Amino acid sequence: MLSGKSAKKMGNFSHSAGGTKHGGTRGIITTLIGIFFGFFLGLSFPMWSLNKFTLSSSLLPIPDLSKHDNQQMRPLPQVSSENGCNSSSTEAPKVNDTSKILVQSKPRGAEKLPPGIIAAESDFYLRRLFGDPKEDLTFKQRYLVTFTVGYNQRNNIDAVVKKFSENFTILLFHYDGRTTEWNEFEWAKRAIHVSVPKQTKWWYAKRFLHPDIVAPYEYIFIWDEDLGVEHFDAEEYLKLVRKHGLEISQPGLEPDRKLNWLMTKRINGSEVHKKVEEPPGRCRDPHLPPCAAFVEIMAPVFTREAWRCIWYLLQNDLVHGWGFDLALRKCVEPAHEKIGVVDAQWIVHQSFPSLGNQGVSRNGSAPWQGVRDRCGKEWAMFNSRLRDAEIAQERASGGP
Ligand SMILES: *[C@@H]1O[C@H](CO)[C@@H](O)[C@H](O)[C@H]1NC(C)=O
Numbered sequence: 001m002l003s004g005k006s007a008k009k010m011g012n013f014s015h016s017a018g019g020t021k022h023g024g025t026r027g028i029i030t031t032l033i034g035i036f037f038g039f040f041l042g043l044s045f046p047m048w049s050l051n052k053f054t055l056s057s058s059l060l061p062i063p064d065l066s067k068h069d070n071q072q073m074r075p076l077p078q079v080s081s082e083n084g085c086n087s088s089s090t091e092a093p094k095v096n097d098t099s100k101i102l103v104q105s106k107p108r109g110a111e112k113l114p115p116g117i118i119a120a121e122s123d124f125y126l127r128r129l130f131g132d133p134k135e136d137l138t139f140k141q142r143y144l145v146t147f148t149v150g151y152n153q154r155n156n157i158d159a160v161v162k163k164f165s166e167n168f169t170i171l172l173f174h175y176d177g178r179t180t181e182w183n184e185f186e187w188a189k190r191a192i193h194v195s196v197p198k199q200t201k202w203w204y205a206k207r208f209l210h211p212d213i214v215a216p217y218e219y220i221f222i223w224d225e226d227l228g229v230e231h232f233d234a235e236e237y238l239k240l241v242r243k244h245g246l247e248i249s250q251p252g253l254e255p256d257r258k259l260n261w262l263m264t265k266r267i268n269g270s271e272v273h274k275k276v277e278e279p280p281g282r283c284r285d286p287h288l289p290p291c292a293a294f295v296e297i298m299a300p301v302f303t304r305e306a307w308r309c310i311w312y313l314l315q316n317d318l319v320h321g322w323g324f325d326l327a328l329r330k331c332v333e334p335a336h337e338k339i340g341v342v343d344a345q346w347i348v349h350q351s352f353p354s355l356g357n358q359g360v361s362r363n364g365s366a367p368w369q370g371v372r373d374r375c376g377k378e379w380a381m382f383n384s385r386l387r388d389a390e391i392a393q394e395r396a397s398g399g400p
């Protein structure tokens with residue numbers, strides 16, 4: 001593992017060398033390894049705590065995602081078949097393998113290259129600027145945890161990070177542009193920092209967590225900043241996730257609060273649960289949301305394999321993620337067995353008023369109203385897109 005000291009040096013080096021710290025564009029992606037990219041952001045949508053949307057989402061009707069569930073689950077159309085779900089090997093193909101490899105395993109765009117040189121995947125491991133590259137990585141973290149943060153929540157994030165062992169790479173998405181201040185925490189010096197103003201967790205996830213980039217990480221936590229983790233330990237959590245075969249999971253939520261869904265509420269005395277009984281009429285099918293097969297978007301944990309599919313399902317304009325939780329099950333089969341809530345390692349949803357009022361006030365309505373409306377709009381678009389895609393696929397494969 002790279003020491004904080006050398007990481008800091010690199011940060012300093014990059015500041016003096018790059019000189020882009022106060023660049024003209026508003027979006028600056030910063031990492032401590034000293035790579036800076038500046039780019040213009042066409043979007044200036046306000047951000048809002050995702051949690052509040054989740055809490056208020058019961059006000060909206062639950063869209064009918066179950067329409068096509070009686071049919072056999074089919075894989076989603078692959079965006080890039082050459083580089084689809086089978087390309088998870090982290091090793092370059094053996095040069096002396098059969099011609100099959102020459103044809104099949106080259107990612108799109110790499111056809112001209114000899115397979116032995118193709119580096120199809122990457123990682124967030126920090127490297128030194130000097131010495132033998134082979135000796136850079138004395139330790140490779142096996143898991144990845146990301147937090148979407150503002151500086152005001154630093155003390156909570158500091159407490160949360162302490163529940164994640166050295167086996168985790170820590171990646172912070174900063175929505176308020178404040179990154180260097182975090183160096184007051186020792187761990188922040190070896191974390192990866194990505195800073196783009198006023199974007200949401202799922203915007204960052206789509207852009208910076210491509211499955212080929214996060215390929216070395218067995219589990220990926222994509223978390224909000226306002227979670228209380230007094231009763232949570234990440235390594236213990238993963239033991240239970242493995243034991244119960246969960247591909248998509250979240251920690252149980254402290255039950256003495258008003259929650260939207262029973263599914264994500266912690267059950268005292270249980271290790272893991274995969275289904276609940278909602279009041280009569282709420283669940284048409286006991287294997288489908290909201291009775292089973294979903295977790296909420298505030299603190300999900302994915303296996304590498306599940307994330308590879310989820311990333312493709314995530315739309316570029318589904319930035320608030322409303323309704324995404326109900327669709328996650330499209331990526332695992334059978335969903336009611338592979339999606340679950342870990343009761344024995346649980347969290348409290350604290351609902352800090354983080355970026356709540358960064359919406360834009362229009363026509364006299366409260367700023368959050370515009371953000372909320374947008375959430376519903378995204379959700380509706382996502383639903384009809386998904387439905388259309390499924391119908392098109394059924395037709396193409398000779399279905400009804
Ligand atoms: C993935 O690989 C397995 C065996 O290597 C093969 O049976 C399967 O058809 C492949 N799936 C896809 C989608 O290419």
Ligand SMILES: *[C@@H]1O[C@H](CO)[C@@H](O)[C@H](O)[C@H]1NC(C)=O
Pocket residue numbers: 094096097
């Ligand atoms: C291919 O490489 C493997 C080791 O990677 C070796 O055992 C095998 O003999 C090689 N085959 C040929 C045909 O060279």
Ligand SMILES: *[C@@H]1O[C@H](CO)[C@@H](O)[C@H](O)[C@H]1NC(C)=O
Pocket residue numbers: 165166167235
């Ligand atoms: C980190 O992972 C290794 C390998 O699985 C394990 O032995 C070790 O206990 C883990 N560290 C902690 C703090 O759990």
Ligand SMILES: *[C@@H]1O[C@H](CO)[C@@H](O)[C@H](O)[C@H]1NC(C)=O
Pocket residue numbers: 268269
């Ligand atoms: C969980 O159950 C145990 C024993 O059944 C009880 O002592 C404890 O207070 C309960 N905890 C909560 C948070 O309800």
Ligand SMILES: *[C@@H]1O[C@H](CO)[C@@H](O)[C@H](O)[C@H]1NC(C)=O
Pocket residue numbers: 362363
């Ligand atoms: C504001 O009001 C005007 C006129 O009533 C309307 O055309 C416009 O769409 C409204 N804008 C928003 C954001 O609601």
